[in-house]
Amino acid sequence: QPLEEVVGSALAACRPVLQGRPVTVALADGLPLLSLDAVLFERVLVNLLENAARYTPAGSALAIRAEALDQTVRLVVDDQGPGLPPGREEALFEKFERGERESATPGVGLGLAISRAIVQAHGGTIHGANRLEGGRVAGARFTIELPRGTPPEDDGSAAAAADEDIR
Template identity: 50%
Template sequence: LRNALLSSISHDLRTPLTSIEGAASALVAMGGEGKELAETIYGESLRLNLQVQNLLDMTRLQSGEVRPRIEWNSVEEIVGSALARSRELLGDRPVTVHIPSDLPLLPVDAGLLDKLFVNLFENAAKHTPPGTAIEISAKVGTEIVRILVADGGPGVPRGQETAIFERFAQGGSKGEGLGLGLAICRAIMRLHGGRIWVQNRPEGGAEFHLEFPKPKAQPEVPVG
């Protein structure tokens, strides 16, 4: 009953939020004296829309409704898509992507992985000051493929490295958001037989590690 209620509320909220987001975007494009105010409305509507979507996603993940559509996908393409969707949330934070050319294709659900990265980027935007650099990289091991998302912010409060992946955890922020983003990231990784964890970097900032089982083979590429 609780999941059904949350799902219904989430659906009902998305329609007016989408209208607000669209109207604010149009006002930003028009420019004029109210542009700065319109940009604020647009940015906050994007964040609220993401929170509502997270609430809907969490109820679906909890109920077992989500069945991953596993296909061979390029990590670089998924990251690029998520970055494009997160452009407004990240603002002026510079992003560097270092994906090695020998990184194998992964058997994953591209849509779910896109959600995962969007939530990681939103988390970085929420916990770092404007202008903070974000770095995305990947490594290939003997049995795993590891993707890292790091930032130059204040890092994770000591002792909270595991707790921040629980539902409704705030990760040190002052009540901003529902605290579902990282819980969704963990649930998505588990659906793919992988895991996610975080550690603070010696030079400062948080570094999220995503570990996927390394495929034993790659898909055959048709010749001709």
């Protein structure tokens, strides 16, 4: 799957909740195709975008970036909200864990737990952190890394090898 398509469909699905927000998307050129379940992975991005829409001030900007590293493709979602409760960045990925100040906002605390389960099922990792600028929290950052996997070959040799296996 091209990452562009999954990011595009997640953004389209979130359009109603993201209204009025500037969203920057910067996907590096030549990202490798990824072996992923598009429906489930879209759910991961939708969870992150819905959280950003819910827990950051209306109209504040979001940024999505992706780049290829040696072994992985890294996808980063940044917001400009109040950030994650310090020291609880990992705990928020547990089922039913929510921030204190969120208790008044509807939600059950499952979004990040589900997101992590999906990313891990793809052999990847997901973490949350606060972005610091000048010693101050400038917003939350969620980072996903997915294994690059083996790109499909198109010279016919992969198909021939599969044929051999069957025989």
